[in-house]
Amino acid sequence: MNRKNIFLQGIILIAITMVANVILANRIFSERIEKISNAQSSLVRSIDHVFTALTYMEKNSSQEFSEKIKEELDQARETLRSPELLKIRREAL
Numbered sequence: 001m002n003r004k005n006i007f008l009q010g011i012i013l014i015a016i017t018m019v020a021n022v023i024l025a026n027r028i029f030s031e032r033i034e035k036i037s038n039a040q041s042s043l044v045r046s047i048d049h050v051f052t053a054l055t056y057m058e059k060n061s062s063q064e065f066s067e068k069i070k071e072e073l074d075q076a077r078e079t080l081r082s083p084e085l086l087k088i089r090r091e092a093l
Contacts, residue, residue, distance in 0.1 A: 039084035046085070049076035 053072035079085075 035084070039088055042079055042082040042084050046076045046079035049073070049079065 049072045053069045053076065056069045056072065
């Protein structure tokens with residue numbers, strides 16, 4: 001009886017430990033994935049602004065397009081200064 005109880009308690013302890021590990025690992029991975037996706041979306045937005053400005057530059061160089069180019073480049077600068085991308089730059093250096 002005593003060995004049987006110890007065995008069952010051991011199995012229950014192992015099962016609880018495995019479930020807790022799976023839950024904690026899932027939480028950690030989801031947080032990392034969220035950080036990576038935030039950085040990628042910020043990078044995509046800034047690249048989109050740069051390419052939009054380049055498209056305006058190709059079309060025409062009138063005053064109206066110069067203002068749009070400046071506006072797009074300002075937006076690109078803002079998104080490039082996002083905390084996610086600054087962190088990536090610091091890690092790369």
